Amino acid sequence: GVTGMEEILARVVAPLPTYETRDKSPPPPESNSLDFMHFYGSLEKEDKLGFLAKLTQDFGVDHKSVSELALRLLDTQLRDVATVLQVEDRLRYGLTPRYKQLLNHISRVEGGVKFLVDLRADVLEIISSKASESPHIRDLNGTLKSLLSEWFSVGLLRLERITWQSPCEILQRISQYEAVHPVRNWTDLKRRVGPYRRCYAFTHAAMPGEPLVVLHVALTEDISDNIQSIVREFATLDSEEDVNKINAAVFYSISSTQAGLQGVELGNYLIKRVVRELQSEFPHMAQFSSLSPIPGFSSWLQGLLGQYRKEGRGSDLLSEQEWKEVEQATDSAPGPPAAEALRKLIATGEWMRSERLTRVLEPVLMRLCAWYLYGEKRRGYALNPVGNFHLQNGATMWRLNWHADTSPRGVANSCGVMVNYRYFLTETSKNSALYLQNKVIVASEQVLGLVSQFQKNSKL
Numbered sequence: 399g400v401t402g403m404e405e406i407l408a409r410v411v412a413p414l415p416t417y418e419t420r421d422k423s424p425p426p427p428e429s430n431s432l433d434f435m436h437f438y439g440s441l442e443k444e445d446k447l448g449f450l451a452k453l454t455q456d457f458g459v460d461h462k463s464v465s466e467l468a469l470r471l472l473d474t475q476l477r478d479v480a481t482v483l484q485v486e487d488r489l490r491y492g493l494t495p496r497y498k499q500l501l502n503h504i505s506r507v508e509g510g511v512k513f514l515v516d517l518r519a520d521v522l523e524i525i526s527s528k529a530s531e532s533p534h535i536r537d538l539n540g541t542l543k544s545l546l547s548e549w550f551s552v553g554l555l556r557l558e559r560i561t562w563q564s565p566c567e568i569l570q571r572i573s574q575y576e577a578v579h580p581v582r583n584w585t586d587l588k589r590r591v592g593p594y595r596r597c598y599a600f601t602h603a604a605m606p607g608e609p610l611v612v613l614h615v616a617l618t619e620d621i622s623d624n625i626q627s628i629v630r631e632f633a634t635l636d637s638e639e640d641v642n643k644i645n646a647a648v649f650y651s652i653s654s655t656q657a658g659l660q661g662v663e664l665g666n667y668l669i670k671r672v673v674r675e676l677q678s679e680f681p682h683m684a685q686f687s688s689l690s691p692i693p694g695f696s697s698w699l700q701g702l703l704g705q706y707r708k709e710g711r712g713s714d715l716l717s718e719q720e721w722k723e724v725e726q727a728t729d730s731a732p733g734p735p736a737a738e739a740l741r742k743l744i745a746t747g748e749w750m751r752s753e754r755l756t757r758v759l760e761p762v763l764m765r766l767c768a769w770y771l772y773g774e775k776r777r778g779y780a781l782n783p784v785g786n787f788h789l790q791n792g793a794t795m796w797r798l799n800w801h802a803d804t805s806p807r808g809v810a811n812s813c814g815v816m817v818n819y820r821y822f823l824t825e826t827s828k829n830s831a832l833y834l835q836n837k838v839i840v841a842s843e844q845v846l847g848l849v850s851q852f853q854k855n856s857k858l
């Protein structure tokens with residue numbers, strides 16, 4: 399109950415030591431941290447928000463003393479720099495929320511870091527579900543993110559290569575966390591860590607046995623243009639001898655496993671670290687690229703076609719000739735207008751079964767997909783989250799691939815199209831800055847060509 403919450407908080411959230419005694423006061427007993435962790439762990443989901451709101455409201459920054467220090471700082475503007483620095487340091491210390499000390503102490507007990515990672519996952523869920531709009535909860539998220547970003551900085555992470563000889567508990571986690579192309583069975587898993595494959599994860603000493611982010615790589619002759627050749631059923635018998643069959647590294651799946659580490663950019667660092675690892679193993683390797691799914695394209699397209707329901711055709715989505723061919727291919731009698739017929743075909747994936755429709759729709763879907771990836775934005779950045787991730791890393795939107803993922807999921811999510819985001823190593827930092835600061839997407843001639851075909855057809 400509420401009193402329980404107030405009682406535990408008053409007891410375990412130690413007051414901030416005074417500035418003068420900040421380095422001299424002994425840390426509170428570990429039991430405070432453990433009691434807090436146990437109490438929080440015992441709370442029902444809906445009680446957690448109330449508890450965290452109380453923690454951040456009643457045990458945050460002492461606003462009164464901060465404003466007094468700010469006034470003092472203004473007074474010292476004309477004083478010598480030593481005094482100014484002194485008062486600034488007091489102000490900096492005064493801005494430490496009281497609960498931040500508790501989080502620091504928790505990080506030092508067994509399982510404390512993992513507790514804080516999961517705590518941030520709860521806070522992110524509260525924020526994204528809009529269960530609370532309180533500025534205090536957002537402040538708690540900021541405090542947790544800055545602490546976690548320090549503790550999980552790339553220098554403190556360990557790169558682990560996962561092989562068939564890795565412990566079962568790690569292999570089981572790799573299989574469980576695989577978010578992009580679900581692992582079907584042991585044979586499938588064995589193949590993904592076997593010849594011409596690499597699987598790497600970042601781990602942290604504070605969370606032993608827990609892969610934080612996992613990257614799956616295929617070592618190939620050229621950059622793959624389809625996923626079936628990478629995750630197909632049967633395993634190749636040959637061992638990894640033929641090194642000159644290895645010229646490219648294709649990142650075909652990356653997944654972060656800790657929701658609480660969102661925004662800490664682990665995936666980006668892992669890709670860069672693995673590139674260095676592969677360069678040292680294969681000095682001649684010069685091609686690094688993702689083979690990425692395009693989740694959201696199919697539903698985006700259906701939405702677009704739905705808008706033209708009344709008009710009968712989305713004239714500027716397909717040319718007259720193309721609509722005619724769609725109508726013929728679907729031998730849509732003068733029934734629902736063509737746009738609706740096409741929307742249904744996309745929704746069911748039916749079109750893939752018809753040779754004729756596939757031939758008609760390839761150029762259409764390729765240019766619509768190019769526009770979806772390159773033109774559709776959210777707050778100025780790529781709407782598609784996977785694209786946004788790779789573009790933030792400085793990759794180039796390099797090649798759209800037709801019939802790249804013919805699995806039911808691939809057809810349903812993105813009409814079977816996949817995209818290579820290519821990492822030109824000498825360009826990534828420039829491209830990343832261009833994208834993050836100016837929202838410029840660096841794309842290949844193939845992509846830009848498809849985009850301009852789309853624009854020629856439409857006024858969008």
Ligand SMILES: CC(C)(COP(=O)(O)OP(=O)(O)O)[C@@H](O)C(=O)NCCC(N)=O
Pocket residue numbers: 577578611651652653654655659660661662663664665666667784787
């Ligand atoms: C793509 C991933 C790995 C990026 O993670 P990360 O680099 O930590 O980015 P962020 O969470 O710090 O923004 C992450 O967003 C993820 O696991 N997405 C779901 C699976 C996928 N690959 O889309």
